[in-house]
Amino acid sequence: MSRLGTFLKLGILVWMLVVIWAAFLWVPSAEGFKGESSRIVFFHVPTAWVATLAFLVSCVASIMYLWRREPRDDHRAAVSAGLGLLFAVLATVTGAIFAKIMWGAYWNWDPRQTSITILLLIYAAYFALRGAVPDEEKRASLAAVYSILAFVTVPFLMFVVPRIYFSLHPDVVTNADPDNRLDSAHAIVLLASSLGFTWLYIWLYTIGSRINGIRHRRRQEVL
Amino acid sequence: MSDLMGIMVVTMIIWIGLFAYVYRLDRKVGRLED
Numbered sequence: 506m507s508r509l510g511t512f513l514k515l516g517i518l519v520w521m522l523v524v525i526w527a528a529f530l531w532v533p534s535a536e537g538f539k540g541e542s543s544r545i546v547f548f549h550v551p552t553a554w555v556a557t558l559a560f561l562v563s564c565v566a567s568i569m570y571l572w573r574r575e576p577r578d579d580h581r582a583a584v585s586a587g588l589g590l591l592f593a594v595l596a597t598v599t600g601a602i603f604a605k606i607m608w609g610a611y612w613n614w615d616p617r618q619t620s621i622t623i624l625l626l627i628y629a630a631y632f633a634l635r636g637a638v639p640d641e642e643k644r645a646s647l648a649a650v651y652s653i654l655a656f657v658t659v660p661f662l663m664f665v666v667p668r669i670y671f672s673l674h675p676d677v678v679t680n681a682d683p684d685n686r687l688d689s690a691h692a693i694v695l696l697a698s699s700l701g702f703t704w705l706y707i708w709l710y711t712i713g714s715r716i717n718g719i720r721h722r723r724r725q726e727v728l
Numbered sequence: 729m730s731d732l733m734g735i736m737v738v739t740m741i742i743w744i745g746l747f748a749y750v751y752r753l754d755r756k757v758g759r760l761e762d
Contacts, residue, residue, distance in 0.1 A: 514754070518747045522740060529736035541732060709750065715757050 514708065521701045524694065532690045542606040547694050549599040551702035552592045557663060559589030559706060560628070564656035567649035576721055577714070579645035582652050583635065584713030588706060590628045597621050616669075620662040627655050 528547040535543035563585035570578035600618065601611040612618060634651055638644035 514751060518744070521743055521747075525736060525739050525743060529732055529739070708754070712750070712754050712757055715761065719757070719760050 513704075517701060517704045517708065520697070520704070524698045524701050527694045528698065532694050535688075535691060539607050542603055543691075545599050545603045545606075546691075547698045549596055549603060550695060551699040552599060553596040553663070554699055555702045555706045556589045556592035556596055557659060558703065559585045559592060559710075560656050560659050562710070563589060563652050567652040570645055570649045571653075576641070576645065577718065579649065580717035580721065581710075581714050582649060584710055584717060586628055586631055586652060586655075587713065588709055590625065590632075592702075592706070593621060593625055593628070597625065616666055620666045624659065624662045627658060631655055 524547070528544055532544075534541050535546075563582045566578045566582035566585060569575070570582060597618075600621070604613055604615070604618070605611045631648065631651055635644055635648050638647055
């Protein structure tokens, strides 16, 4: 492991510890939220952002696979889709905790909750598809096409559906009303947390890709 | 200790545990690659 690599990995440990401290103790509780519920935004928004990023990377790697037919692109697509699914589950769980504090129930079938459930099912089906096809090349081709089609639904389910229908979900990050935006302290912590989670995603993605590379080499050696 | 401080400490412990697991996995993968 290079010195820079070790420094970056230990850096993320310290970075996220500072983010956690700032999220709970440095920033004041935001106005308009019940109790301390606004603090979950510092974990909920970054996990949702990383899930979107991971699904995008999976889509790009799938396009690369169909273009170059390199097995490593298929491995990258699968690793990123898996991480996307993991972060989408974390976004759903943190969102449900927020819903419980704000609206009194973990699950309200709000458009946001419904759309993320559909998204989770779409990507769970991606792994069901991968598990159902034994032939490596056929599996990679089918999964690549599926991953591209699955990503087409991501902007629609994450950004369009919740804005078409009435939603309880707050929109403090991207809305146009200047009175209903995050103040600078909240924005700094949210940005720092998003950076930390992206950093974590890149690290996990690298490890997952390396593990798949080792598996692939070993299979080639056996054959 | 306030509730908020307690939740922060638990979150930090979860994060340190997760980090330690991923760091060990990273080193293990490095050894397998060599």
